[in-house]
Amino acid sequence: MSLSNNSIERICKIFGYLDTLDKQGTKFASSLDLAKAIGATSYTVRKDISLLNIIGYTRKGYDVKTLKEELGQKLCLNKKRNACIVGLGRLGSALLDYEKFQEDGFDVVAGFDSNINKLERIRTDIDVYPVSRINEIIIRKHIELGIIAVPSEYAQNIADTLIKAGVTGILNFSYVKINLPKNIINVNLDFTNSLRFIAAKLSGNTTNK
Amino acid sequence: MSLSNNSIERICKIFGYLDTLDKQGTKFASSLDLAKAIGATSYTVRKDISLLNIIGYTRKGYDVKTLKEELGQKLCLNKKRNACIVGLGRLGSALLDYEKFQEDGFDVVAGFDSNINKLERIRTDIDVYPVSRINEIIIRKHIELGIIAVPSEYAQNIADTLIKAGVTGILNFSYVKINLPKNIINVNLDFTNSLRFIAAKLSGNTTNK
């Protein structure tokens, strides 16, 4: 099996939308329905799905429950994974209580911060620890994913620590790119860059593709 | 001028990195330096830059200050833009205090929430209002960008309200895709989807491209 990043991204979106459809009680969705929901074309959606050897039904589309199950299986989205959040400032502590992570199978089982006072003040159901205990806790709690919400200057160092402890995927909210071994999967979410992208497109000096 | 979304994204990242370099006092950066910092190749970077008719210096690279200025000019990243945040829950109120927005020329000049009690409790320097005043405030404060941090079921409705008031760019933190007129620029940041993407790549059923 061999999917491009674009395909994976689309499939992840489709997966999320299928969840919504399923909760609404919708039984079938056509490639066009899915395409509209994720901002793609129907043939791209069909190609993506057929790359995974999943089939739909003529004149009905795809069975919502089945497709979700199969996509989840093929992309390992059904398996639960433990995650931690490092940096419990405004953003980090908001993420600690972001219930959607749990709903979607990402269990945030620890938070870390370097400021001991902050750890004492924080009100959340999730256990919080000083960063000095990252290695120990990650091993003990089998944490695979690290969410980095520390100030950018510390991001690389925290990433290194997480990886040494065994984390294999990183969601990085700082605005620096962190250097990682190639076997580590990493996504950067830089809010400012998103606003820049919007501003650039608004300027009109661009295609609409 | 005609840039693909990929090019725009890369250029926005380059722009951010140039800012870092400039603050460090670095005078020149080669296409390879820039490429490494944003996760691209040197020829892609050179192509992107030359698409904008910006030139570098043989054997030196690009002048950091000049390149930043020119990229900013061509993509309208130098111009300040006013933004607002709708939905002042954990995430929204964290974003209200996210100083980087201001530093990078995005002035968050208003926050909105439907819960009046919440508005009274919130401690921030930024003016906050009930959502019923969105239209009035957006017009009065010349707000171009809307940051949506409300629960997903309200996102479409808020987006419609923002657009009717004159907002032209939307950064959407909810997990639903919102339907917008084509002249509105929109970026979705769905944290769960990012984690799904990481999980899918970790599963290994994918290329490494």
Next chain:
DNA sequence: TAATATTTGTGATTTTTTTCACTATAAATA
């Protein structure tokens, strides 16, 4: 001053991705 090394700029090539166009299939309808 000459030789060397480095880095840009870019046309050509290759690769990847998307889109098209059409067949097959089965549900719905007459």
Next chain:
DNA sequence: TATTTATAGTGAAAAAAATCACAAATATTA
């Protein structure tokens, strides 16, 4: 039952993007 219609699946074509490869330029070194 026959016809119509909607939708999947997919090879082929087109479009887009990335990469290569190398000339040109200029800083550095000998």
